[in-house]
Amino acid sequence: MSTEKIKEKVLDSYNECKKDSLNDDDILLNTLHSLQKEFDGYIPLEAAEILSELMDKPTSRINEVLTFYTMLSTKERGKYIIRVCKSLPCHVANGEKVINQLKKRLKIDFGETTEDGLFTLEQSSCLGLCGVSPVMLINDEAYGNLTPEKVDKIIDKITEEERGASK
Amino acid sequence: MRKPLTILVSVDSNSILLGARHLKNYLLSLINKYNLGDMVEVLETGSFGKYGDKPLFLLLPDNRIYGLQQKEDVDKFVEEQLLKGRPIDDLIIEDIDIPGAVEATERTEENRIVLKRIGSIDPRNIEEFIAMDGYQSLSKALKTDRDELLRTVKESNLRGRGGAGFPTGLKWEFTKNVKAKDKFVVCNADEGEPGTFKDRLIMEGDPHSVIEGMAIAGYVVGANKGYIYIRGEYFESVNNLKIAIDQAYEYGLLGKNIMGTDFNFDLSVRLGAGAYVCGEETALIESIEGKSGRPRLKPPYPPVKGLYEKPTVVNNVETFANIPDIVNNGSEWFKSIGTESSAGTKVFCLCGNVVNKGITEVPMGVTVADLLYKYGGGISEGRKLKMVQTGGAAGTFITPEELSTPLDFDSPKNYGISLGSGVILVIDDTNCAVDIALNLMEFFEHESCGKCTPCREGTKLIVHYLRELSKGRGTREMIDNLYDIADNMEKTSFCGLGQSVPIPLRSILDRFKEEFLQHVGAERCPAGVCVFEKGKKEPRKARLLF
Numbered sequence: 201m202s203t204e205k206i207k208e209k210v211l212d213s214y215n216e217c218k219k220d221s222l223n224d225d226d227i228l229l230n231t232l233h234s235l236q237k238e239f240d241g242y243i244p245l246e247a248a249e250i251l252s253e254l255m256d257k258p259t260s261r262i263n264e265v266l267t268f269y270t271m272l273s274t275k276e277r278g279k280y281i282i283r284v285c286k287s288l289p290c291h292v293a294n295g296e297k298v299i300n301q302l303k304k305r306l307k308i309d310f311g312e313t314t315e316d317g318l319f320t321l322e323q324s325s326c327l328g329l330c331g332v333s334p335v336m337l338i339n340d341e342a343y344g345n346l347t348p349e350k351v352d353k354i355i356d357k358i359t360e361e362e363r364g365a366s367k
Numbered sequence: 368m369r370k371p372l373t374i375l376v377s378v379d380s381n382s383i384l385l386g387a388r389h390l391k392n393y394l395l396s397l398i399n400k401y402n403l404g405d406m407v408e409v410l411e412t413g414s415f416g417k418y419g420d421k422p423l424f425l426l427l428p429d430n431r432i433y434g435l436q437q438k439e440d441v442d443k444f445v446e447e448q449l450l451k452g453r454p455i456d457d458l459i460i461e462d463i464d465i466p467g468a469v470e471a472t473e474r475t476e477e478n479r480i481v482l483k484r485i486g487s488i489d490p491r492n493i494e495e496f497i498a499m500d501g502y503q504s505l506s507k508a509l510k511t512d513r514d515e516l517l518r519t520v521k522e523s524n525l526r527g528r529g530g531a532g533f534p535t536g537l538k539w540e541f542t543k544n545v546k547a548k549d550k551f552v553v554c555n556a557d558e559g560e561p562g563t564f565k566d567r568l569i570m571e572g573d574p575h576s577v578i579e580g581m582a583i584a585g586y587v588v589g590a591n592k593g594y595i596y597i598r599g600e601y602f603e604s605v606n607n608l609k610i611a612i613d614q615a616y617e618y619g620l621l622g623k624n625i626m627g628t629d630f631n632f633d634l635s636v637r638l639g640a641g642a643y644v645c646g647e648e649t650a651l652i653e654s655i656e657g658k659s660g661r662p663r664l665k666p667p668y669p670p671v672k673g674l675y676e677k678p679t680v681v682n683n684v685e686t687f688a689n690i691p692d693i694v695n696n697g698s699e700w701f702k703s704i705g706t707e708s709s710a711g712t713k714v715f716c717l718c719g720n721v722v723n724k725g726i727t728e729v730p731m732g733v734t735v736a737d738l739l740y741k742y743g744g745g746i747s748e749g750r751k752l753k754m755v756q757t758g759g760a761a762g763t764f765i766t767p768e769e770l771s772t773p774l775d776f777d778s779p780k781n782y783g784i785s786l787g788s789g790v791i792l793v794i795d796d797t798n799c800a801v802d803i804a805l806n807l808m809e810f811f812e813h814e815s816c817g818k819c820t821p822c823r824e825g826t827k828l829i830v831h832y833l834r835e836l837s838k839g840r841g842t843r844e845m846i847d848n849l850y851d852i853a854d855n856m857e858k859t860s861f862c863g864l865g866q867s868v869p870i871p872l873r874s875i876l877d878r879f880k881e882e883f884l885q886h887v888g889a890e891r892c893p894a895g896v897c898v899f900e901k902g903k904k905e906p907r908k909a910r911l912l913f
Binding site for chain 1: 380381383384385420558559560561562563564566567592594598599600601602633635636637638639640641642643654655656657658659660674675716718719720724725726756760792793794795798803806807809810813814816
């Protein structure tokens with residue numbers, strides 16, 4: 201992506217978020233969320249630099265925030281980010297089996313991306329969907345009452361859709 | 368004109384992922400196909416409070432709840448129930464009561480304060496909220512003297528519903544008494560306590576009740592700006608709240624000169640990004656200011672010096688949602704519900720190995736047994752209860768012998784049992800105490816922000832010992848050391864996160880000591896959960912320095 205294009209995206213996100221501002225700096229996190237969406241799952245260093253100029257902050261400040269929060273990433277991630285709940289309410293509902301199946305099926309560990317660049321697996325703390333545990337989020341879509349079989353079906357479906365789309 | 372039949376579809380996030388929207392659209396297509404459009408209205412609403420494995424459809428005025436799992440069920444529902452008027456017994460779910468819809472329920476109406484509209488209004492339509500007395504109490508408040516309002520909130524004995532239980536009125540008084548040009552009202556919707564999902568369902572099902580409570584708080588303490596800080600993962604709640612805020616602006620219930628008075632109040636949503644520590648109020652404030660969410664040194668406390676160093680009221684979602692009814696009905700009414708130390712109701716979240724997972728709102732002082740058996744329907748798959756964790760991740764573990772304990776803000780003092788955020792996590796006998804403790808402590812290790820040494824290193828050390836125990840390589844000394852670390856963390860951690868880690872750790876060690884000891888020098892885990900790896904050595908990166 202050209203620098204011009206990145207600049208444009210950052211400026212758009214920043215201006216859009218700024219409409220909600222009630223005070224200095226109070227839109228940084230919202231802007232980072234929006235940028236992450238724009239850049240498909242991560243925030244490139246160049247975008248952080250441009251944002252730091254816009255907000256008149258050192259890039260290190262922006263980067264500190266970026267790396268503190270689990271949901272934000274400075275590394276390129278897969279097209280589908282799987283956030284699977286590791287907390288106790290899912291754990292006692294056989295969540296461990298679901299996690300193991302995900303790792304086995306995708307052949308990756310937490311924090312890794314599949315070779316085809318399709319899936320990134322991340323562990324998450326409680327997602328607040330304990331009424332249908334165990335649960336995972338794939339991008340912003342939630343899946344509940346999971347079993348290892350269900351996990352396979354979901355991954356199959358997405359993989360097939362992607363294969364169809366690339367043909 | 369009102370149509371003769373109404374079908375309410377529960378579309379909170381739990382239901383959506385059971386397929387509720389999908390089935391609703393299919394239902395609509397059938398209604399069109401059979402030309403029932405003039406007869407049947409299909410509306411979306413929040414959570415009915417319980418979940419099974421099916422999306423729920425409430426048929427009014429018949430008052431029947433149907434659980435429809437697949438298209439064939441919807442076909443049958445339309446053909447038999449709608450076209451022929453014949454109830455289909457095997458699709459009806461009997462034991463769910465809906466507030467305001469069922470007359471003779473066990474629970475009286477007073478028992479639903481926070482949840483009274485959830486499951487009966489469309490959360491994306493402000494007019495339905497207003498039709499159920501919404502914004503009435505804001506209107507009343509704006510005509511009332513600020514001191515009198517504060518007195519009402521104080522005398523109601525309302526205490527914070529987020530876990531700590533600090534008196535809400537007192538908090539407001541601190542902020543009100545500070546003279547400052549700018550003040551803030553912040554809603555803590557960073558619901559991260561594992562097992563807690565009540566705030567999500569309140570925001571998804573009745574977002575205006577939170578907005579109304581916040582506006583009243585702003586009026587009382589003299590604040591003109593407010594933030595709702597909400598978890599970044601709560602997509603549905605964020606959407607519903609944003610829609611609700613836009614509608615409130617449109618109706619002149621937010622913004623300048625609210626309801627023709629000189630009171631101005633602006634409200635905006637801020638997203639968290641996956642940090643449990645941001646539920647701590649000063650860390651949350653740092654996060655709104657665009658920084659990493661690390662807690663601040665207290666005092667000064669936020670009511671005096673909070674967001675942007677200005678006086679700031681920070682309350683939980685459920686706390687704000689209680690405010691409108693207290694203003695409307697008075698403090699005596701509120702105090703008549705619950706126990707002496709803890710007025711009002713509490714929304715409990717039932718989760719884990721329980722038959723009916725979901726939320727229920729009952730008066731304070733309810734026993735764990737009632738929650739588990741009366742509302743929760745008992746242990747799932749007919750298994751035996753091993754333990755219950757109350758209050759969330761930082762809450763206590765209790766044994767089946769302690770189930771008759773009543774839960775309110777005094778339970779920690781009187782019985783050593785946490786009320787916390789109202790979680791009832793049910794754990795059956797297929798689980799192992801060491802494995803449970805390990806999972807829980809891994810959570811704290813992951814979420815420790817790293818600011819102070821006792822918490823950062825303490826959680827690491829705890830996880831190390833528990834992992835050794837779970838691999839069959841543990842020693843008695845390790846168990847003793849766990850108690851030592853707990854003492855240390857309690858006394859020296861910087862914020863509530865580190866200070867509260869010892870609560871669950873000690874309670875599970877005390878109550879299940881025998882099982883921990885059975886992991887020492889044994890051949891296998893007594894519950895058959897932990898996989899022993901005696902010969903293996905811990906990989907170097909995970910080994911500790913001391």
